[in-house]
Amino acid sequence: MVKMTGGKAILESLKRHGVKVIFGLPGGAILPLYDDIYKDKDIRHILVRHEQVAAHASDGFARASGKPGICMATSGPGATNLTTGIANAYMDSSPVIAFTGQVARPLIGNDAFQETDACGITLPITKHNFKIMKTKEIPQIIKMAFKIATTGRPGPVHIDLPRDVQSEETDFDFEAEPEMPGYKPTIEGHPLQIKRAAEIISEAERPIVLAGGGVIHSNASPELSVFAEMLGSPVTTTFMGKSSFPENHPLALGTIGMHGKKAANKAVTESDVLIAIGCRFSDRSTGNVQYFAQNAKIIHIDIDPAEIGKNIKIFVPIVGDAKRVLKSLIERLKEIYKKGKTTAWVEKINQFKKEFQPKMDYDEIPIKPQRVMKELNSIIDSNTIITTEVGQNQMWAGHFLEVHHPRQFISSGGLGTMGFGFPAAIGAKVARPEATVIDVAGDGSFLMVEQDLATCVLEKIPVIVLILDNRRLGMVSQWQELFYGGRLSATLLGESPDFVKLTEAYGAKAEYVTRPNEIRPALERAIKSNEPYVLDVIVDPKEHVLPMVPPGGRLDQMIG
Amino acid sequence: MEREHVLVALVENKPGVMQRISGMFAKRGFNIETITVGPTESQELSRMTLVVKGDERVLEQVQKQLNKLVEVIKVSDVDPNESVIRELCLIKVHTPDQHARAQVVQYAHIFRAHVVDVSPESLMIELTGDSDKINAFIELMRGFGIKELARTGTTAMQRGAKIIEPKK
Known part of the structure; x- marks a missing residue:
């Protein structure tokens, strides 16, 4: 058996799982592992300027590629700085594997320098x-970590590495298979439930499909299209499900929820059968649950049994992988489904879509954000990845942008993390270097992570940051204007910094965009440059994200 | 309808499992009345008994969320009517005189409890039973003055041939 250090055993195990990139930032308690990284020729380590960026970048990497993303930090503050990114990956079920250094085993519990209970946190x-306490267990624990992160409902796994475990010599045994008797995700849907669901679907006159992020995780978009077309059923997505179904498809309604499309929210409310796939009925999607699809029999397909019945009463639950269940459902429906029942419904939906066409062709100065989305739509192709920050920028992007391919729209849905979009763009660009990656940002969000422009410049990661610059914490100020009597408590950011000068200080390119007709040429220059690029688009600070379901309100009663 | 449910969980015998379970309860806002843990016939497994208060919906979520934990192997909802449910309780009762002492010993006898320690001023009683029986005994002892009280929390096992074992 080959002898090697714990650090090398970690890298060797990662490589056997196909890992080529690590995002991280070293420190005292992870020095031995970084020494092995230095000696390794096959793994690219991308040095970030803040650990939170490493976690978000590995998350963006995972979402863009479908493969687990790896991040790394030292103990103590390194570990705590990673946690925002880990929590973000957890809320959006993203397969991230996070490594942290830890003080050496004999020091654990002594409040040693930079010690924190990272696993507890x-x-x-x-x-x-x-927490790896026996060096020889490294390969098996890493095997378990990959299995847990990527199977069933995906999610982040954290591995804490005491310093002396990294440096200790060990026999490297990758062959032994770890046992996890308590971990057996259900993949195939129960045949009886599939039969029941098919029967209900075949009776439906006003069906609607609600596709969530689970459709993207399980790569079920092709099956989703077949399914929807077979039924002639309109498809709406949750915010996390955006890009799971082509938004230029005649049956596409766009996203539902608080800032979703009016047509989608109305259609859900009027449906008689709602087929929810890989979603968790978050409050942002459902509005007041009492009135959510209240006339519909709800069929819920999800790989996580705990999501079924958690927020919404379900008529037919199907636990299983979205792709597999859809396949079985399609097979079953082929035998019994008769077309034609939904014609009147689809006509009505088309009517809704026409009636509630959002306006985007504004010519005003300062620029209306809707116009920015219109220009972005004109350049988005199958090779474009959009990431977003959180707040108004995110909701404008979610509402107005049209994306047609899975993994093309990457955003922090559950945790709502400002400062996610830029690092996620870095991760996405590293995962798919051939793609054009654009972070739709707000000035508030971008300032939380702008230091990693240095990473982009030095590591040659040409992402585009398009700032919708309104000099405020836009979404919070919108709520203050709508629900708090216009008292803008701590939401005005003022005229510092100058984003163009700031970007130039890092050695990246930037320009101001102040007129609507400058947006597209500026975007084209940014794409063509193949360099990190910041577009500081000065937008109307008074503009709200509308329409909107007020908090606690009903989906079919949007304001604006 | 809100009531107490008794859940038995077989979990991997590893450090931190208890923390994962109590952490999950705290984060989801579930109420644990009692939780007990101990070894089983297998070295790899520990057995936990959890008493949880809530309606059917809460119970379902508790079971599902427990099952999601990687180190939880099996969760069973135990029907109190078809199970033996026991708790152990130690009580130190104030018995300053002969009269009090005699009375406490008599009550202990009625409850099939044992006197396990004696001092000039107090008696220590050991009692097992379900929560109702123990509560009743504690109420009786209050009249004398309880100096110290320790309860273990509930443990449970189904009657008859049924056993809770890991899925094969």
């Missing part, structure tokens, strides 16, 4: 975590 925000 990540316990509620990971699918599972490990």
Whole structure:
């Protein structure tokens, strides 16, 4: 058996799982592992400027590629700085594997320098975590970590590595298979439930499909299209499900929810059968649950049994992988489904879509954000990845942008993390270097992570940051204007910094965009440059994201 | 309808499992009345008994969320009517005189409890039974003055041939 250090055993195990990139930032308690990284020729380590960026970048990498993303930090503050990114990955079920250094085994519990109970901290925000106390267990624990992160409902796994475990010599045994008697995700849907669902679907006159992020995780978009077309059923997505179904498809309604499309929210409310696939009925999607699809029999397909019946009463639950269940459902429906029942419904839906066409062709100065989305739509192709920050920028992007391919729209849905979009763009660009990656940002969000422009410049990661610059924490100020009597408590950001000068200080390119007709040429220059690029688009600070379901309101009663 | 449910969980015998379970309860806002844990016939497994208060919906979520934990192997909802449910309780009762002492010993006898320690001023009683029986005994002892009280929390096992074992 080959002898090697714990650090090398970690890298060797990662490579056997196909890992080529790690996002991280070293420190004292992870020095031995970084020494092995230095000696390794096959793994690219991308040095970030803040650990939160490493976690978000590995998350963006995972979402863009479908493969697990790897991030790394030292103990103590390194670990705590990772946690926002880990929590973000947890809320959006993203397969991230996070490594942290830890003080050496004999020092654990002594409040040693930079010691923190990292596993205790990540316990509620990971699918599972490990502290490696026996060096020889490294390969098996890493095998378990990959299995847990990527199968069933995906999610982050954290591994804590005491310093002396990294440096200790061990026999490297990758062959032994770890046992996890308590971990057996259900993949295939129960045949009886599939039969029941098919019967209900075949009776439906006003069916609607609600596709969530699970459709993207399980790569079920092709099956989703077949399914929807077979039924002639309109398809709406949750915010996390955006890009799971082509938004230029005649049956596409766009997203539902608080800032979803009016047509989608109305259609859900009027449906008689709702087929929800890989979604968790979050409050942002459902509005007031009492009135959510209240006339519909709800069929819920999800790989996580705990999501079924958690927020909404379900008529037919099907636990299983979205792709597999859809395949079985399609087979079953082929035998019994008769077309034609939904014609009147689809006509009505088309009517809704025409009636509630959002306006985007504004010519005003300062620029209306809707116009920016219109220009973006004109350049988005199958090779474009959009990431977003959180707040108004995100909701404008979610509402107005049209994306047609899975993994093309990457955003922080569950945790709502400002400062996610830019690092996620870095991760996405590293995962798919051939793609054009654009972070739709707000000035507030971008300032939380702008230091990693340095990473983009030095590592040659040409992402585009398009700032919708309104000099405020836009979404919070919108709520203050709508629900708090216009008292803008701590939401005005003022005229600092100058984003163009800031970007130039890092050695990246930037320009101001102040007129609507400048947006597209500026975007084209940014794409063509193949360099990190910031577009500071000065937008109307008074503009709200509308329409909107007020908090606690009903989906079919949107304001604006 | 809100009531107490007794859940038995077989879990991997590893450090931190208890923390994962109590953490999950805290984060989801579930109420644990009692939780007990101990070894089983297998070295790899520990057995936990959880008493949880809530309606059917809460119970379902508790079971599902427990099952999601990687180190939880099996969760069973135990029907109190078809199970033996026991708790152990130690009580130190104030018995300053002969009269009090005699009375406490007599009550202990009625409850099939044992006197396990004696001092000039107090008696220590050991009692097992379900929560109702223990509560009743504690109420009786209050009249004398309880100096110290320790309860273990509930443990349970189904009657008859049924056993809770890991899925094969």
